[in-house]
Amino acid sequence: MNYDHSLAFAQHLDQTDPLRHFRERFYIPQQNGNPVAYLCGNSLGLQPKSARAALEQELNTWQNLGVEGWFDKPESGEQPWLGYHTTCKEALSAIVGADPSEVCPMNALTVNLHLLLASFYRPAGKKIKILTIKGDFPSDQYALETHIKHRGYSVADVLIEIAPHPDDNLIHTTDIQKAIIEQADSLALIWMSGLNYYTGQVYNMATLAETAQTHCIPIGFDLAHAIGNIPLRLHDWGVDFATWCSYKYLNGGPGAVSGVFIHKKHHEQNLPRLAGWWGYREDRRFEMTPGFLPAPGADGWQVSTPNILALALHRAALSITAEAGMVALRQKSEHLTGYLEYLLTRFDGIQIITPDDPNQRGCQLSLLVRKQGKKLFTYLTEQGIIGDWREPDCIRLAPTPLYNTFEDVWRVGSVIEQFYTDKMEHGLV
Structure with a gap:
């Protein structure tokens, strides 16, 4: 797939996603009244709306x-x-x-x-x-x-x-x-x-x-x-x-x-x-x-x-x-993770240690951020992007095909860009 950095591109992918309706089957956590971009399914998946009735x-x-x-x-x-x-x-x-x-x-x-x-x-x-x-x-x-x-x-x-x-x-x-x-x-x-x-x-x-x-x-x-x-x-x-x-x-x-x-x-x-x-x-x-x-x-x-x-x-x-079926989930997962990889490779301070071969990875990307990694992770969390932190310098992000969107992934790239822009303006990177 040929990716694009624009929000319009991400929204188009969401509109044409055959699995998009599965997101409605889950409760998406909120922050300040807005849904977070929850990229932590590798640690704890979200609650299905059917769970309470079951x-x-x-x-x-x-x-x-x-x-x-x-x-x-x-x-x-x-x-x-x-x-x-x-x-x-x-x-x-x-x-x-x-x-x-x-x-x-x-x-x-x-x-x-x-x-x-x-x-x-x-x-x-x-x-x-x-x-x-x-x-x-x-x-x-x-x-x-x-x-x-x-x-x-x-x-x-x-x-x-x-x-x-x-x-x-x-x-x-x-x-x-x-x-x-x-x-x-x-x-x-x-x-x-x-x-x-x-x-x-x-x-x-x-x-x-x-x-x-x-x-x-x-x-x-x-x-x-x-x-x-x-x-x-x-x-x-x-x-x-x-x-x-x-x-x-x-x-x-x-x-x-x-x-x-x-x-x-x-x-x-x-x-x-x-x-x-x-x-x-x-x-x-x-x-x-x-x-x-x-x-x-x-x-x-x-x-x-x-x-x-x-x-x-x-x-x-x-x-x-x-x-949903594992075949369809895997197809979307490869696109979601590929899009995240595409958006992250432009940042010199981030090293993706997960293999770039789709056959050697699932939906998780592990990022080594050796300079100000914990500050970046905290900034992501404050901006409503939920991943997880592994000491001493690793951020794990997992765009999950059942409930994550391409716009969620786009938000990650946008927030990280803003983080580095702010740091540069203040002479901190």
């Missing part, structure tokens, strides 16, 4: 049926709570590219990561090592360290971290592949993010999964920043397992329910797991007998009674993403 519906069921809400259909005709999680499966499977039996909404991301590591990190003999990427999200690092130590190993002896390439500070697929091949005889597991939370880089999960399969090494991905952001085909890629959060691009609310993916090839293996009663076979769950019998598919990794109110919010938000 929550109210389950509160009414609780009010009217009490405990029988688990088994009886409420007046709304909805499924009883006992199988409520299954009503999220169709949308989830479409978003991550899976069979419905391979996904299950449950718990929180790090809880799920611990559950999955208990099943898929099975060191034996010389194969005890875990390969990951350096500087991944801290929670992932802590979970890996926990399981390594729990098995009686030293983190220094077991954990292999692939560092960014010195030329561009990105982690290249070829470097990860090389490490997999070189360490194949000692690797018990590969675990990493599918999209880097800090740089916004998307990793080639399909290629990495293929390399892992060639060497019979299980591979899993943290999809916190990937789900609802980029198209995924977890089943076809042969990914062994994955987990994610749903409060970013899936707009499920603060601390919203997570989810897991476990490939079908593992469903009949009765893998070791940290079992809980909600993962027990549903048809025999209330027999209360000893001896764990897992439910089929990903459902067998459930542990505790699900949070129905959280699932109600999750389902309401999921339905919007599923309705």
Whole structure:
């Protein structure tokens, strides 16, 4: 697309945007009576207008049926709570590219990561090592360290971290592949993010999964920043397992329910797991007998009674993403992010560390602003542009296709231009 700096150009793109009506399905935060340009969906997505009604519906069921809400259909005709999680499966499977039996909404991301590591990190003999990427999200690092130590190993002896390439500070697929091949005889597991939370880089999960399969090494991905952001085909890629959060691009609310993916090839293996009663076979769950019998598919990794109110919010938000479709969302995302990149490249004080190849990024751009970066971030916030700040000098901006507009993106360029103009006039840059 050939971009233009003018407001009229941005407004024209909004008028011809086939997804423009989805913005009306969300509450846009206000500042001084005007809608902000909310470019922080990479941290917390906005509230769907359907969320309140979805929550109210389950509160009414609780009010009217009490405990029988688990088994009886409420007046709304909805499924009883006992199988409520299954009503999220169709949308989830479409978003991550899976069979419905391979996904299950449950718990929180790090809880799920611990559950999955208990099943898929099975060191034996010389194969005890875990390969990951350096500087991944801290929670992932802590979970890996926990399981390594729990098995009686030293983190220094077991954990292999692939560092960014010195030329561009990105982690290249070829470097990860090389490490997999070189360490194949000692690797018990590969675990990493599918999209880097800090740089916004998307990793080639399909290629990495293929390399892992060639060497019979299980591979899993943290999809916190990937789900609802980029198209995924977890089943076809042969990914062994994955987990994610749903409060970013899936707009499920603060601390919203997570989810897991476990490939079908593992469903009949009765893998070791940290079992809980909600993962027990549903048809025999209330027999209360000893001896764990897992439910089929990903459902067998459930542990505790699900949070129905959280699932109600999750389902309401999921339905919007599923309705828009990842193909259409991705197309708009590439244009939005490309426009933001176009507007930012004219500022010498800003370095975009996110790859410029659309195939290697989602909607987030990470900006290094080494001079007066925090002042710029504060100025953006004061002018109604909401991003987030990462110490010591990084601003992350994520134009999200469900509710952001091209005019939102144009505002970013306009406000940054004004910031530098003001500083120049006062001799501060």
